[in-house]
Amino acid sequence: MAELRSSDLNILLVEPSAMQRKIIRKELNKERVDAIDEAGSVATALERIHAVKPDLVISCLYLPDGSAMDLLQQIRESDETSDLPFMLVSSETRHSELDQFKQSGVIAILPKPFNHDHLVTALNSTLDLLSNDELDLEFYDPASLRVLVVDDSRMARNVIIKVLGNLGIDQITQAEDGAEAITLLPQGFDLVVTDFNMPQVNGLELAEHIRNSADYSHLPILMVTSESRQTHLSNVAKSGVNAMTDKPFEPATVKQLLTRILEA
Structure with a gap:
């Protein structure tokens, strides 16, 4: 099977700010990610996910009808989307606020604003999560x-x-x-x-x-x-x-x- 690349990813970007969506989309485009759907709320994001399951959800923390945690919990509760990679982009720095996302198995937590290297690392982690790459061990199968x-x-x-x-x-x-x-x-x-x-x-x-x-x-x-x-x-x-x-x-x-x- 051909190696999965960033350009193969289908991404759902959940962000109510048109300016922030433009900034993130521009950074994704630099990695040749062009299949980007957008949503500005929890409800719209869930509609998009159920219509076409993305390879990765990128979400800000606060949304008009809830939070990224509300969205993530509903994603994880569905058998069809429970393993969907999720990336949080937030200016939040408090451990107490971010730990719930870490415990929920997010693929990455990017600061806002993030640099391009942060995004590349997170995309590579997504590709690794979606790809099979068996361990090559001398003493174990x-x-x-x-x-x-x-x-x-x-x-x-x-x-x-x-x-x-x-x-x-x-x-x-x-x-x-x-x-x-x-x-x-x-x-x-x-x-x-x-x-x-x-x-x-x-x-x-x-x-x-x-x-x-x-x-x-x-x-x-x-x-x-x-x-x-x-x-x-x-x-x-x-x-x-x-x-x-x-x-x-x-x-x-x-x-x-x-x-x-x-x-x-």
């Missing part, structure tokens, strides 16, 4: 890898599972938090991919449990986190995780990290 994905957000788990599936990994077990993950460990896994912030038992406590266990101490751990506080990240690093990546993550980065920790 990706199809035989048993992976435990731990995250209290169903939407975030779905994105991680989508990325793993594109890498040729389909033997995936899900856990909603660290407590459930601990009960599942006896099933036997080759890799744990876990969130940091979770109820009951968080990712740090799960990693420490694994490292202190005689049966599972060898198990590779990839931490996917929206946490930005340096103290927390330092504690995670000391817990023995093999690698960490941010939310939202770039699929290409996940592939590189998995290759490194599985071949170590």
Whole structure:
């Protein structure tokens, strides 16, 4: 199958400001993205999505009839669009406001105004999410890898599972938090991919449990986190995780990290 390129993407741009739409469209055109539909509200965006499913939704935060989160939640609740890549463009910087989007599995959060490199990175992440690029491992067959994905957000788990599936990994077990993950460990896994912030038992406590266990101490751990506080990240690093990546993550980065920790 031919390699998917930015020029192949069909994008829905959700932005009530004609000026902002013009600016974003101009930046997309620089990457030869010409198939761009537009909407100025949540209701119109949903109509467009149900008429023709786009490859990517790019949305501002505030809309006349709601917010980007209202739109994203309705997209994620539909079986037909639950895996639709979503990009937020916002001048919002507060962690409390942006974390809900990170936990919902957005492909990227771009600042407003953003530079062209930001957009290129986000488009490349979308292409990676839509493409199959199987891991090339010396010691493992990706199809035989048993992976435990731990995250209290169903939407975030779905994105991680989508990325793993594109890498040729389909033997995936899900856990909603660290407590459930601990009960599942006896099933036997080759890799744990876990969130940091979770109820009951968080990712740090799960990693420490694994490292202190005689049966599972060898198990590779990839931490996917929206946490930005340096103290927390330092504690995670000391817990023995093999690698960490941010939310939202770039699929290409996940592939590189998995290759490194599985071949170590």
